[in-house]
Structure formats: structure tokens, C-alpha cells
Amino acid sequence: MNLLNADLHCHSRFSDGTLSPTELAERASAQGVALWALTDHDEIRGLAEAAAAAQTLGMGFVNGVEISVTFAGETVHIVGLGFDATDAGLQAGLAHTRGGRLARAQGMADGLAKVGLPGALEGALRYVSNPDLVSRTHFARWLVETGVCSDTGAVFRRYLTDGKPGFVPHRWAGLGDAVAWITRAGGVAVIAHPGRYRFSVNEEFALFSEFKAHGGQGVEVLTGSHGPADTAKYSEMALEFGLLASRGSDFHSPSESRIELGSLPDLSATLTPVWQALKWRAPQQRLTPFSA
Numbered sequence: 596m597n598l599l600n601a602d603l604h605c606h607s608r609f610s611d612g613t614l615s616p617t618e619l620a621e622r623a624s625a626q627g628v629a630l631w632a633l634t635d636h637d638e639i640r641g642l643a644e645a646a647a648a649a650q651t652l653g654m655g656f657v658n659g660v661e662i663s664v665t666f667a668g669e670t671v672h673i674v675g676l677g678f679d680a681t682d683a684g685l686q687a688g689l690a691h692t693r694g695g696r697l698a699r700a701q702g703m704a705d706g707l708a709k710v711g712l713p714g715a716l717e718g719a720l721r722y723v724s725n726p727d728l729v730s731r732t733h734f735a736r737w738l739v740e741t742g743v744c745s746d747t748g749a750v751f752r753r754y755l756t757d758g759k760p761g762f763v764p765h766r767w768a769g770l771g772d773a774v775a776w777i778t779r780a781g782g783v784a785v786i787a788h789p790g791r792y793r794f795s796v797n798e799e800f801a802l803f804s805e806f807k808a809h810g811g812q813g814v815e816v817l818t819g820s821h822g823p824a825d826t827a828k829y830s831e832m833a834l835e836f837g838l839l840a841s842r843g844s845d846f847h848s849p850s851e852s853r854i855e856l857g858s859l860p861d862l863s864a865t866l867t868p869v870w871q872a873l874k875w876r877a878p879q880q881r882l883t884p885f886s887a
């Protein structure tokens with residue numbers, strides 16, 4: 596069960612990925628993924644296409660989302676898995692969370708214009724497929740294409756992180772709200788990429804404790820941004836807090852993502868995989884039409 600090639604975190608054009616849900620499903624299947632989830636930022640409108648493509652490919656699939664949360668002054672991401680995508684509370688919560696993105700993007704563009712980079716909103720919008728989901732990633736792609744920076748990582752370091760000219764502080768969902776939207780829709784909530792947050796030991800303890808108290812059940816142990824030390828640390832914390840362990844590449848794009856779909860190490864046998872708590876089964880092999 597732990598050795599399943601599950602990839603439960605990636606992004607399509609419905610948020611800041613560059614592939615369609617169908618293209619992602621095909622790529623995941625070609626990489627040997629047996630259980631897949633699409634987890635766009637604050638957005639679930641790509642899931643119907645993703646589910647249909649997974650079914651056609653004979654690949655297991657569960658609904659997914661990655662919700663932006665503000666906790667202790669930092670942005671934290673909470674992944675939801677296996678929920679009912681028709682749940683009205685979840686849909687309303689996500690719509691509210693997406694709501695401020697365009698005004699924030701205008702503020703980012705104003706900040707960039709002040710340091711000699713005019714036209715950033717129009718530039719970023721050329722990379723946006725979903726008008727409700729303008730993300731820092733789209734600004735980063737534009738600044739790479741125009742030659743201002745050599746790669747998206749450099750754009751974030753120079754322009755888009757706290758204190759830099761294109762950064763606009765934003766208040767996302769509350770931790771308890773995000774966990775409640777997911778769990779009330781029948782899903783499992785998971786702390787995404789915990790190794791990326793710049794928390795003190797006490798703040799991190801508070802995040803895990805409060806997440807658990809709100810009904811959160813899982814943590815990403817294996818993810819594209821974790822090195823072996825992060826994986827070891829969060830494996831320990833999963834055991835300490837009684838959390839299920841998740842595995843997901845956080846794939847965004849063939850040219851930008853460090854980790855390919857379905858290519859993370861196996862989950863340690865000491866952990867309980869999150870997929871044990873999810874309702875899923877591999878679809879039946881498609882029947883080959885009989886021709887006499």
C-alpha cells in the first residue's frame with residue numbers, strides 16, 4: 596500500500612500550471628502514476644475534465660484543491676483530497692478566497708511600475724487562462740520572457756517575495772475555515788509542503804496543533820520542494836501528531852518544475868499513507884472492442 600505511485604499535488608491551467616487537466620492526466624499516466632489528484636490553487640473547476648481523462652486512461656483519481664491560508668502572518672497551503680466537488684460550502688469558500696486576486700495583481704503591477712517595469716498586469720494576463728486566478732507565477736513567467744530575469748526562481752527572489760517591489764501582502768482564508776470547507780465536503784485536509792514555511796519552532800508547533808484540532812488529518816512528507824532532511828523531519832512529525840502521510844510532486848510545468856509527475860521516492864513503511872483514508876479504486880481496464 597505504501598509503495599503505490601500516488602501523485603496527489605499538481606497544477607493545471609485552471610491555476611498556475613501550464614498544461615490542461617487532460618495533458619496532465621496523460622503525462623501522469625505515462626509516468627506510471629496509479630492514483631492522481633489535480634490540486635489547483637483555490638479552484639476546482641478543472642476537476643471534471645481531470646476525472647474524465649483519468650477514467651479514460653485507467654488511472655485512479657481523487658478530487659483535489661490547494662487552498663491559500665494566512666497563519667501567523669505567513670501564507671500556508673492546505674491541500675484537500677477526496678471531497679465532493681458539488682459541495683456548496685466548499686465552492687463558496689473557494690470563490691471568496693479567489694476574490695481578491697485581481698486587485699492584488701493590480702497592486703503588484705503598480706509596485707513593479709515604480710521600479711521601472713510598466714505593463715506588468717497586461718504582461719502577466721497573457722499567461723493567465725483562468726481570469727479569477729491571477730497568480731505571482733504568471734508575473735514571473737512574463738518577467739522571464741521579457742528577459743528581466745533568467746528564471747522564475749530569480750523573479751521571486753528579486754521582485755515577488757515579502758519586502759520586494761512586486762509583493763502585495765494579502766489576507767487569504769483562515770486555517771479553520773479551509774479545513775472545515777474540505778472536511779464538511781467529505782474530504783481529507785493535508786498540510787502542503789511544510790518545509791517551505793519560515794516558521795519558528797513554536798509557530799510550526801501551533802500550525803500542526805491547530806490544524807489537527809480543526810480536523811486536519813494529513814501532511815505532505817514527500818513533495819517536490821523537500822530534500823531528504825525535510826522528509827525525515829516531517830515523517831517524524833506525522834508520527835508525533837498522528838497525521839497521515841501524503842506524496843505529491845507539486846508539478847506546474849514541464850520546463851519549470853524540478854520534480855516530474857510520479858517520480859518522488861516511495862513513502863516509508865513506518866507511515867500511514869493518506870490514500871488509506873480516501874475512497875478510490877483503479878478504473879477497470881477499458882474493454883477492447885471485439886472485431887470478428
Ligand code: AMP
Pocket residue numbers: 611636663729730731732747748751752847
Ligand atoms: P500566489 O498564490 O499568487 O501567491 O502564488 C504562489 C505560487 O507561486 C506558488 O504556488 C508557486 O507556484 C509559486 N512560487 C512561490 N514561491 C516561488 C519561488 N521561490 N520560485 C518559483 N515559484 C514560486
Ligand code: MN
Pocket residue numbers: 606611636732847
Ligand atoms: Mn503554484
Ligand code: MN
Pocket residue numbers: 661672787788
Ligand atoms: Mn503550494
Ligand code: MN
Pocket residue numbers: 604605606661845
Ligand atoms: Mn502547489
